[in-house]
Structures are given as structure tokens and as C-alpha cells.
Amino acid sequence: MGLTYLYDGSPEGFLSAVFVAFAEQRRDAELAVQTSLQRRLGQVYQPVLTDPTKAARVQRGVRAKLGAKDMDWLRRVFCSDAPDKDTTALHYLDYAFSHCPVGTHRPIFATNQLQSVIPAPGCAQRTLPQPGQDGWRDPHKPGLDIAAPVVARYLSLLRQVNNEVEKARQFIRFSELEGGLYYARFEPKANVVPLVLPYFVARLNIQAFIIYDPRHDLAGLYDRHHWYLTPAKQAIGLPAQTLGEKQCAKLWRTFFKSVTIKQRLNPRCQANFMPLRFWKDLTELQPEAALERPVISEGF
Secondary structure, eight states, X not given: XXXXXXXXXXXXXXXXXXXXXXXXXXTTOEEEEGGGOOOOTTEEEEEOOOOHHHHHHHHHHHHHHTOHHHHHHHHHHHTOOOTTHHHHHHHHHHHHHHHOOTTOOOOSOOGGGOOOOOOOTTOOOOXXXXXXXXXXXXXXXXXXXXXXXXXXXXXXXXXXXXXHHHHHHHHXXXXXXXXXXXXXXXXXXXXXXXXXXXXXXXXXXXXXXXXXXXXXXXXXXXXXXXXXXXXXXXXXXXXXXXXXXXXHHHHHHHHHHHTOOGGGOOHHHHHHHSOGGGGGGOXXXXXXHHHHSOSOSSOX
């Protein structure tokens, strides 16, 4: 019978489940969130209580053996919406701990991927990583094989989350509301608001703002001093757009239309670089009537 550890969905709960799986020598087990579990016949389910002490021990262990970057990777993979993210992360940690002694974890390149590069005319010689530098897996030391199924899946989830983070940086649009508050609505395919909030705090550090993610019922708040994450399942009212914001949105849309070359219009290419799922929240792609409506129609 297979074993599945159940946790409460929080980062600390996930790390606590990882701790229990390692402590009980059940690293082949699965992890799942209690509230979104699809039970299967023949599967044993064991709830795990969230324990901050155990979670902290797992964090220290990952940083000590795999490095701070791997801890950041683990945090990002946890933000994925993939149903197998928890189990994949557990199996990846098991693989990494057993294959990577301290200081040898460099899974970016395999040895046979490092080829000599002949520069094109007028181009500078490309510098490749050398043994001991980041990006090189020393063939004389054990390390991660990026072709291993668990590693490949883990890195695939990481790339998906990183792509959503980059899209958030590109396509989040803030609107100024009455009272000096700025508001943005964004629906990513991963729970990336916790990952991008520090970025926008650094850029808008003198402006209070809200980033609302209705897909994950989450809002990131910044009050000019501290930032917070809060569940956002109940609708509340927000102030209306300022007159200056409406005028600015109209000017931005006019500029967007004026730089468009109709003879070279390529909606398919545009949708490739700017996914359709973001269009409804992009100021430049809203119809004129939408710019005159209050910024919040459904609230959060």
C-alpha cells in the first residue's frame, strides 16, 4: 500500500511533512494538501501537524547541504499550481540529498554539454564555466543528473513558476484610486504574488498598493512601511479611480494605438508574447468604455 502524508497547505506544513517523511524513512511517499485531496483505493493517508521547529530544521538542512539557491528553488516550486508539486519536491530532495555531498550540487550543466565555442566574425570569444565555478558539474564528483525523471520534473516546475514571475513583472498594471492607493489585478497560473511582492515594494516604495490575485484568493498589500499577504475571498469595496488615472489610461491607450502598424498586425504573434489570459487586465487593451468604469467591478 502506498502512503500519503497530508498537510494543511502552508509552507511550514509542507516542510513539516517533508521532515516526517525523512524521519520515518518513507521518502517514496506522496504529499498532498488535506483540503484538495482526491482519495484513492489502496492508499494510506497520514495527517501531519504543522510544526515550525521541524520546518526550520528542514530549511537549515537544505541550505547546509544543497545551498541557499536550492532553498529558493524549493520555495518557488511550492508556489506551483501543479497537483504533483509536493510529491515531486519530496522526491527531488531525497534524490539531491543522496546524490550530492556537501558542496557538489551543480545541476545546471552535464559534462558533455560543455563544448568549445567558435565565435562568429566580429563576436567575442564566449567564456565557459570552469571546474569549481557555478554551472559546472565536476565529472570526478557525484552530482545531479538533469536527465533523471525526478530532477527533470522538478526543474520543469521551477521554469513554469519563473515564467509566471516574469510575466507578473511585465504585465501587472496599477491604477491610482482615490486616497493615493494603487491597485492591480492579476491572474497567474502559479501563486507568484508572494514572489513578486518584494520586487514591486522596491520599485514603488513610497506608494501604497494592492496586488489582487482572484485565481488564488490572495492579495499582497503594501502600506509604505511593510508588506503583507492576506486571504481575499470576500468582496469588499475599493475607492474609484482618480480623474488623473482615467486621463492617463486614455493617453496610454492612444499611444498604444498610434504606434501600431496596421499593415504588420499579427494577433497570433502578439498573443504569443502577451498571453490572452492577461488582456482583460491590461490598460492598453481595454475598450474606451471600460476606462470610464470604476476600477473594481467585483471587488475582493
